[in-house]
Amino acid sequence: TDYGSSLTISLPAALQPHQPFQIIVRYTTADGPAIWWLDPELTYGNAKPFVFTQGHSVCNRSFFPCFDTPAVKCTYSATVKAPAGIQVLMSTTQSTYLEEEGVYQFYMEYPVPAYLVALVAGDLIHADIGPRSRVWAEPCLLPTAISKLSGIVERWLTAAESLYGPYIWGRYDIVFLPPSFPIVAMENPCLTFIISSILESDEFLIIDVIHEVAHSWFGNAVTNATWEEMWLSEGLATYAQRRITTETYGAAFTCLETAFRLDALHRQMKLLGEDNPVSKLQVKLEPGVNPSNLMNLFTYEKGYCFVYYLSQLCGDPRHFDSFLRAYIEKYKFTSVVAQDLLDSFLNFFPELKEQCVESKAGLEFERWLNATGPPLAEPDLSQGSSLTRPVETLFKLWTTEPLDSAAAGSVDLTKWRTFQTVLFLDRLLDGSPLPREVIKKLSECYSSQLDSMNAEIRIRWLQIVVRNDYYPDLYKVRRFLENQMSRMYTIPLYEDLCTGTLKSFALEIFYQTQNQLHPNLRKTIQQILSQGLNPFPAIDTTAVTTDTPAMVLEDKASEATNGAISLRDVNVSA
Numbered sequence: 001t002d003y004g005s006s007l008t009i010s011l012p013a014a015l016q017p018h019q020p021f022q023i024i025v026r027y028t029t030a031d032g033p034a035i036w037w038l039d040p041e042l043t044y045g046n047a048k049p050f051v052f053t054q055g056h057s058v059c060n061r062s063f064f065p066c067f068d069t070p071a072v073k074c075t076y077s078a079t080v081k082a083p084a085g086i087q088v089l090m091s092t093t094q095s096t097y098l099e100e101e102g103v104y105q106f107y108m109e110y111p112v113p114a115y116l117v118a119l120v121a122g123d124l125i126h127a128d129i130g131p132r133s134r135v136w137a138e139p140c141l142l143p144t145a146i147s148k149l150s151g152i153v154e155r156w157l158t159a160a161e162s163l164y165g166p167y168i169w170g171r172y173d174i175v176f177l178p179p180s181f182p183i184v185a186m187e188n189p190c191l192t193f194i195i196s197s198i199l200e201s202d203e204f205l206i207i208d209v210i211h212e213v214a215h216s217w218f219g220n221a222v223t224n225a226t227w228e229e230m231w232l233s234e235g236l237a238t239y240a241q242r243r244i245t246t247e248t249y250g251a252a253f254t255c256l257e258t259a260f261r262l263d264a265l266h267r268q269m270k271l272l273g274e275d276n277p278v279s280k281l282q283v284k285l286e287p288g289v290n291p292s293n294l295m296n297l298f299t300y301e302k303g304y305c306f307v308y309y310l311s312q313l314c315g316d317p318r319h320f321d322s323f324l325r326a327y328i329e330k331y332k333f334t335s336v337v338a339q340d341l342l343d344s345f346l347n348f349f350p351e352l353k354e355q356c357v358e359s360k361a362g363l364e365f366e367r368w369l370n371a372t373g374p375p376l377a378e379p380d381l382s383q384g385s386s387l388t389r390p391v392e393t394l395f396k397l398w399t400t401e402p403l404d405s406a407a408a409g410s411v412d413l414t415k416w417r418t419f420q421t422v423l424f425l426d427r428l429l430d431g432s433p434l435p436r437e438v439i440k441k442l443s444e445c446y447s448s449q450l451d452s453m454n455a456e457i458r459i460r461w462l463q464i465v466v467r468n469d470y471y472p473d474l475y476k477v478r479r480f481l482e483n484q485m486s487r488m489y490t491i492p493l494y495e496d497l498c499t500g501t502l503k504s505f506a507l508e509i510f511y512q513t514q515n516q517l518h519p520n521l522r523k524t525i526q527q528i529l530s531q532g533l534n535p536f537p538a539i540d541t542t543a544v545t546t547d548t549p550a551m552v553l554e555d556k557a558s559e560a561t562n563g564a565i566s567l568r569d570v571n572v573s574a
Helices: 142-149 152-164 196-200 202-215 231-249 251-272 297-313 317-331 338-348 350-354 365-370 382-399 418-430 436-451 455-467 471-482 487-499 503-516 519-529
Strands: 035-038 050-053 073-081 087-090 094-098 103-113 119-122 125-130 133-137 173-177 191-195 222-224 334-336
Touching: 073 087, 073 119, 087 103, 125 142, 125 152, 133 142, 133 152, 142 173, 142 196, 142 202, 152 202, 152 231, 152 317, 173 196, 191 196, 191 202, 196 202, 202 231, 202 418, 222 231, 222 317, 231 251, 231 297, 231 317, 251 297, 251 382, 251 418, 297 317, 297 365, 317 338, 334 338, 338 350, 382 418, 382 436, 418 455, 436 455, 436 471, 455 471, 455 487, 471 487, 471 503, 487 503, 487 519, 503 519
Parallel strands: 133 173, 173 191, 222 334
Antiparallel strands: 035 050, 050 119, 073 103, 087 119, 094 103, 125 133
């Protein structure tokens, strides 16, 4: 199959039960889904080639022979030879470098599942950012990485330890990867992988790194035994992430970020339908299906809501923190199923077991795990109202007829947090296409402000531009795509361009930029473009200065613009 086939090795008949033995497999790794080779021009420095691996969830079987299941954990060691000037890193607790031979030796002393074995090699240099943390990046990126993370990673680790017990992996280092990295971040033990593109979005960087910190306890130390229960890692890590952000940045910020994510969950649910089986926490994994296809916001946010509900049953989140510490201590370095978590929970709180909370009508644990649709209960986010209420007020001003443009345009978005702005833009995006007067006035009020903001904000505004066929700002879409090599900032725009009337415009940009894209991303965009081409020639957006199209185009497929699930809706960290 696409995901490999089993390797069967017959053992000698004379081998006694429990007798230690060694197997040596000599193999060559060809191109495979785990290994990403980059030519120098696909890096930021354009100086040296680069390679990284991405094992989650069943890709590492293309990297090395292994028991590629999260139910099996083991220690590992590796010897890596690399050319001079190429720095090699792996997700291990120990490493040495023999300079004369150009050989690196690595050892992970704690048992981990196969998907957490990771390697990266390239033009990387480092700087210490805390007593047990350093950041690795290409030389041109390192100063930015230092300025963003120096001192604060230790603050997050200390907060996590106060909640869930000692950090057991020794070092917590971070390596920033080129924009070809296919996801946002990956929690490889001792060495978090994170896409460099996120460096310009401070609040997203904070959340993404804290989420990976939380995985050090939930996912890495205690792992879901089956990919059908991925929420055991992701739901718990998301809950822990929000406990850490509450401790370090306050409840209001945490509630704002949660509101933004739950908005995205409901958007995804609307697109998929409430009866879709992928909305279950215990998803049935059919043979031949890549478990990564089940990575969605239900895994994270519905899982989070269930964990949050359990914490509320305790009355005080600090009591639940105590339970999670005991849970980690009991199961660390092992893999678990949902029943292990829930049995431990009820045994830790016998008074809740006596009250039969697991069978409470409408909120049964079994229903949480196996019912499709939205979470059975969602958290109270009223502590974030000081940040979310201005968003709701502004959105209402822009969507109430008749439009009060003076009041709507009086808000200065540069004073807002990033999560406030993206929440506002996402809601406008959900309501697109907007009345022509509204989109024109939005552009007049905000387009220049948004130009100077981070990519998470800009891509949302540009999606609004595309879904509303607003030609005066199309040149900004071109300029954005000409400067982006990341999957997370290209695919959503190409999807929107090809769903509406601008396919030939998308094709023109792609032909101009394809050589700067990784072959995997190039292939994905080609698949999007091949779904059908607009028969009309591309629009010269450099010459368009009004909101009138330069030529007559096909009727708008306005209903279709909301029909596909963009990566904007499922763009999540591992």
